[in-house]
Amino acid sequence: MMSIGILPCQGSSNTGMMTNKVTLNKVDGKEFKTVCALGLPLGIEGIIKNAKSNEGFVALNGCPIKCASKALLSVGIDDFKEITVTDLGIQKNGNMKDETGIEKLSDKLDEVVESLRKIQ
Template sequence: MNNSEKIIGILPCSGACNVGIMTTKATVKACEAHKNVNFVCALGLPLGIPGIIENAKKSDAYLALNGCEIRCATKALESVGIKPDDEIVVSEKCDMKKNKNFSDETGLDVLMEEVENFIRKWSQNFYAS
């Protein structure tokens, strides 16, 4: 990554359910595919852990990946004064019911398409300015 490349922060809710775990899987896939994606730690923000907050604030755009309508990822970002540029609610976007089947990846392809669209959109916005 060169110094002019902008950083896209993705914060998964990582909740203890199928749709929460799917947010983590999608974030990991995005990090593996793009050098400019920053995996933001959801738990460290509202706990006020300085290093995690500092890492989160290094990003230029933010995507909150929420498993369900509770929107924990969005709330975690907002707890340290970061307004997400966009948010995805997996249970709504992928039309999934929240359950305890942690290995269920139904809808992961739809979620990844949405994540890739965000990355593409914000990368184009950065380089157009």
């Protein structure tokens, strides 16, 4: 079984919060593990080591700024799949409790994970 690290952006918008919620629903500590969005660019050795122990990665970006992708790139992880919530037609707004479109994001994550499994 492939170990997949999922990095949610966790940004301060509805789309950022959705990346975190979808990740929490997927992470099981075995096949799916969360990667710390802050620990990577801050250079925290243990977090980087844990992140790099995964065999596949998904960056869940809330918006076109793509902070999750940039965090992975900051530690030399450049072989990853990327999802940007706003690319799915979900509007970014200031209401962090707005989960409109979260099912679409969850379905997209499932699709990307399945594509990673096929590569294995």
